[in-house]
Amino acid sequence: MKCDDCLNLLEAYVDGEATEREGESVRTHLMTCAACEEKFEALTAENEIYARYDREIQVSPAIWNGIAATINAEERQARRESKSNFGEWLSGLFAMPSLRFAMPAVAMVLIAVIIGLAYLRMRPQTPSSSSANLVAGALPKPDGNKSIGPPPPFVKKEDNSSGVIFVATNYKPKETRNLRPTDQSDVLPDTDGQSGDVEDRDTASHLEQAQNLLTSFRNIKYSDTDEEVDVSFEKSESRRLLSENVLLRREAEQTGKFPAKSMLGSLEPFLIDIANLPDKAKPADVRQITDRVQRTEIVAELRGY
Amino acid sequence: MNSSADLVTRACQGDQEAFRLIFERYSRPVISFIYDQVSDRELADELTQETFVRAYRGLKSLRTETKLSTWLFGIAKNVARESLRARIRQNQHIDLDDKQVLDLSDQTPVPSSQLLDKELNEVVQRSLAMLDEDKRTVFTLKVFHQCSYEEIAEITGFSIPKLKTDLHRARAEMRQRVGQYVRT
Numbered sequence: 001m002k003c004d005d006c007l008n009l010l011e012a013y014v015d016g017e018a019t020e021r022e023g024e025s026v027r028t029h030l031m032t033c034a035a036c037e038e039k040f041e042a043l044t045a046e047n048e049i050y051a052r053y054d055r056e057i058q059v060s061p062a063i064w065n066g067i068a069a070t071i072n073a074e075e076r077q078a079r080r081e082s083k084s085n086f087g088e089w090l091s092g093l094f095a096m097p098s099l100r101f102a103m104p105a106v107a108m109v110l111i112a113v114i115i116g117l118a119y120l121r122m123r124p125q126t127p128s129s130s131s132a133n134l135v136a137g138a139l140p141k142p143d144g145n146k147s148i149g150p151p152p153p154f155v156k157k158e159d160n161s162s163g164v165i166f167v168a169t170n171y172k173p174k175e176t177r178n179l180r181p182t183d184q185s186d187v188l189p190d191t192d193g194q195s196g197d198v199e200d201r202d203t204a205s206h207l208e209q210a211q212n213l214l215t216s217f218r219n220i221k222y223s224d225t226d227e228e229v230d231v232s233f234e235k236s237e238s239r240r241l242l243s244e245n246v247l248l249r250r251e252a253e254q255t256g257k258f259p260a261k262s263m264l265g266s267l268e269p270f271l272i273d274i275a276n277l278p279d280k281a282k283p284a285d286v287r288q289i290t291d292r293v294q295r296t297e298i299v300a301e302l303r304g305y
Numbered sequence: 306m307n308s309s310a311d312l313v314t315r316a317c318q319g320d321q322e323a324f325r326l327i328f329e330r331y332s333r334p335v336i337s338f339i340y341d342q343v344s345d346r347e348l349a350d351e352l353t354q355e356t357f358v359r360a361y362r363g364l365k366s367l368r369t370e371t372k373l374s375t376w377l378f379g380i381a382k383n384v385a386r387e388s389l390r391a392r393i394r395q396n397q398h399i400d401l402d403d404k405q406v407l408d409l410s411d412q413t414p415v416p417s418s419q420l421l422d423k424e425l426n427e428v429v430q431r432s433l434a435m436l437d438e439d440k441r442t443v444f445t446l447k448v449f450h451q452c453s454y455e456e457i458a459e460i461t462g463f464s465i466p467k468l469k470t471d472l473h474r475a476r477a478e479m480r481q482r483v484g485q486y487v488r489t
Contacts, residue, residue, distance in 0.1 A: 011473060015447060017454055045487045046480060050448045052422065053429045055340055057349070059332045064325060066354045071321065071361055 001029040006036045014043045061276050065239075069246040076247070203248050203260050204305065206241065210267050211302040213237050217274060218290050218299070228280035238274035245271055263305060270298060309373040317364050324364075328357055331374060334450060335381050341445040342385035344434045352388055356381045372456065379460045382442060389438065425486055432482040440475035443468045 006029045012018045013026045030037050213234060222229045245268050252261035273289050293299060309330070315323035335356055340349040359380050367376055433441055442461055446452040454465050461468065480487075 011476065012469075042487065043476075046476070046483065047448065049425065049483055049486055050429065052425065053449070054422070054426055055337055055430070056426070057333075057336055057340055057346065059336055059353075060350060063332065063336075063350055063354050063357075064328055067328065067357045067361070068321065068325070070354075070358050071324075074362075 001025045003029075003033060003036055006030070006033065007039060010036070010040060010043060014040070014047065062272075065242055065246070065272075065275070068239075068243040072243050073247050073250075200248075200252075200257070200260065203252065203257075203264070206244050206248055207263065207267070207302050207305050209237075210241055210245070210271070211299055213241060213274075214270060214293055214299050214302070217286075218293050220286060220290075222283050222286065224283060226283050229283055229286050230279065231274070231277050231281045231286060232279035234274055235277050235279060238271045242268070242271040242275050263301065266296075266298060266301065310369070313364060313367060313373060316361070324357075324361055327360075327373070331377050332357070334374065335377055338378060338445055338450060339381050339385050341433055341449065342382075342438075342441060343388060344430065348388065352381070352384050356384045359384065371459070375452070375456045375459055378446065378450070378452070378456075382460055386438065425483075428483055428486065429479075432479050435482070436475050436478055439463070440471045440478070443471040444475035444479065447472055 006026055009018055009022050009026050013023055018026065030040055217231070217234045220229060220231065220234070245264055249261055249264035249268065252258070252264060270289065270293065273292075277285060277289075309327070312323045312327050312330075316327060332353060336349055336353040339352045339356070340346065343349055343352065356377065360377055363380070367373070433445070436444060439461075443457055443463070446457045446460060447454075452460065454468060457463070457468050458465050463471070
């Protein structure tokens with residue numbers, strides 16, 4: 001092999017791209033040619049320099065949070081569009097000339113149904129023997145027959161003075177999350193109903209879940225001697241809520257719901273901090289967040305909603 | 306169970322956790338590659354996010370014979386290229402003088418070996434930025450990410466003779482700027 005041939009193949013050889021035969025020829029030539037050997041060593045030294053190149057780049061957790069938020073927003077948008085497409089298809093069906101005649105009839109039926117429902121709702125309730133029975137078949141009947149499904153949170157009962165009253169049953173909503181035992185004073189549901197500012201049910205539900213999460217986080221039991229604290233559940237929950245929070249905050253901003261936007265904005269740093277903890281966090285890091293939760297009274301603020 | 310193919314299949318079925326694992330596995334090489342192209346940390350973060358969002362949208366189009374890393378680098382290359390084009394359109398030339406240069410005099414004293422590493426990183430980064438786009442892409446894929454010629458051809462769409470020429474020229478240009486460190 002001549003030097004020119006060797007030099008032409010040298011880079012491919014160093015890159016591991018030379019064929020077996022080419023590699024063999026280069027190796028043989030390098031053993032006998034000092035000039036080419038020098039070039040080979042220079043190339044190898046260059047590669048060592050590049051191997052030491054450190055960009056000092058960290059993959060910020062914010063990148064994944066941004067990706068998740070975008071993906072969720074797009075999927076939500078797609079679901080909305082598929083629903084509206086169905087609506088358009090339905091309206092298109094009625095817009096067909098052959099079915100247009102049906103529109104007045106449909107409108108009349110709808111009006112009749114609405115009036116009927118309104119009448120039924122507004123009709124005064126008269127005390128009668130039947131109303132003394134529990135409504136909705138929720139409680140066991142005297143004959144022992146049991147209704148199917150969970151009892152409702154309230155049942156209507158007859159009262160001697162006013163006719164009908166609502167009585168709370170011992171119904172408890174099905175728990176969907178396996179949160180740590182919490183200080184119940186912080187998680188009591190707001191029985192006054194929804195805040196006027198937070199009309200959006202999604203937001204209200206989200207804030208309630210965030211409230212539960214922060215309370216759960218605040219109540220994590222650990223001691224100063226612990227080397228690490230298991231916060232994996234809170235972390236994963238926080239990640240989920242964080243994506244949701246970003247979307248809801250943007251929606252609140254776009255629709256001018258500024259109190260909700262402000263509340264979600266206050267909540268977000270806590271979610272980010274918890275989401276960024278390792279599964280086994282240091283007690284000092286956990287304490288730093290719990291102290292901020294206490295100091296800022298974010299839980300009370302959430303409960304205010 | 307968590308092979309790339311499994312993760313892709315699960316992510317295609319809407320399993321976001323599987324896609325998160327794909328992100329965790331490939332985010333570092335992707336962000337490094339993008340950073341080498343645009344020389345801007347914040348922009349690299351943004352473009353990495355854009356790359357993975359596009360990847361999620363296009364997962365179903367990923368052919369089974371294509372390596373996931375190759376496919377992701379291909380998307381990252383397009384995203385970085387679009388960003389560079391946009392910057393050029395906005396007359397925001399990539400001026401090397403605008404770069405955040407490490408002001409070593411402001412730093413606390415560091416051992417000479419660390420100093421050399423920092424200086425070397427700076428020189429490599431500046432030298433990369435001075436390469437033209439095609440050469441930089443080919444050089445980073447080969448030298449930093451050890452992609453094969455075939456993979457680089459798939460990522461860039463270049464023919465193998467072109468990418469070999471670009472790689473050779475890129476090495477020569479880099480050698481002019483980094484060569485003094487090779488001798489030390």
